[in-house]
Amino acid sequence: MRIDVVTLFPELFDAPLRTSLLGRAVAAGVVDVRVHDLRLYGLGRHRVVDDAPYGGGAGMVLRPEPVFAAVEALDAPEAHVVLLSPRGRRLVQRRCEALAAMAHLVLVCGRYEGVDERVALGLADEELSIGDYVLAGGEVAALVVIEAVTRLLPGVVGNPGSVRTESHAGGLLEHPHYTRPAEFRGMRVPDVLLSGDHEAIARWRAEQARRTTERRRPDLLQGDAGP
Ligand code: SAM
Numbered sequence: 631m632r633i634d635v636v637t638l639f640p641e642l643f644d645a646p647l648r649t650s651l652l653g654r655a656v657a658a659g660v661v662d663v664r665v666h667d668l669r670l671y672g673l674g675r676h677r678v679v680d681d682a683p684y685g686g687g688a689g690m691v692l693r694p695e696p697v698f699a700a701v702e703a704l705d706a707p708e709a710h711v712v713l714l715s716p717r718g719r720r721l722v723q724r725r726c727e728a729l730a731a732m733a734h735l736v737l738v739c740g741r742y743e744g745v746d747e748r749v750a751l752g753l754a755d756e757e758l759s760i761g762d763y764v765l766a767g768g769e770v771a772a773l774v775v776i777e778a779v780t781r782l783l784p785g786v787v788g789n790p791g792s793v794r795t796e797s798h799a800g801g802l803l804e805h806p807h808y809t810r811p812a813e814f815r816g817m818r819v820p821d822v823l824l825s826g827d828h829e830a831i832a833r834w835r836a837e838q839a840r841r842t843t844e845r846r847r848p849d850l851l852q853g854d855a856g857p
């Protein structure tokens with residue numbers, strides 16, 4: 631899979647793309663992430679990328695020309711272009727699965743007051759939000775998309791079973807996990823997990839997943855988690 635990122639701050643991607651699971655996936659070539667500096671597509675001698683909003687108001691807005699130019703320079707009309715935006719559709723696991731099935735993603739990171747609306751209208755295939763809060767820029771949101779999508783690609787997570795059973799994969803939150811010691815500060819690991827009875831353990835885990843979801847995220851049981 632290939633992922634291109636368009637950003638004013640390419641350096642924000644350095645450590646995350648070199649570290650742990652994501653770093654290994656990049657090194658192994660499972661995912662080819664290319665980060666592009668939007669400033670290189672800025673206008674004029676000063677490589678201007680932003681301007682004041684028409685109609686007045688606070689902050690600066692990213693102009694459309696540099697963003698269009700940066701994406702069009704990739705010469706990849708088949709790529710799926712995502713604009714990161716708090717106004718976008720909320721990212722959920724099901725959407726990550728759909729994105730992971732795509733061959734080529736382009737992630738456009740906004741900054742300042744946001745991005746000229748013509749990028750959403752004429753360039754992006756979709757706008758995605760990673761949650762109902764506002765970040766300073768789209769870079770952290772892009773990294774969220776990259777990590778959530780990459781760990782779904784074949785061979786990235788060592789045990790594929792863990793991806794299939796974890797929270798949100800089947801519409802429920804995951805059951806609790808315990809490891810050694812069997813007792814810690816008066817808190818004991820549930821007996822069933824020490825029993826060696828795999829059927830009983832599977833039943834307990836399924837029940838715990840259902841109960842935890844009912845208690846913490848009843849919206850998931852009503853299918854309200856979004857597309
Ligand atoms: N004025 C905008 C608004 O109220 O919707 C917020 C702009 S924000 C400060 C700057 C950039 O950060 C956005 O263009 C977007 O790319 C990114 N961003 C901020 N919050 C985000 C979120 N929850 N999900 C995805 N991207 C986000």
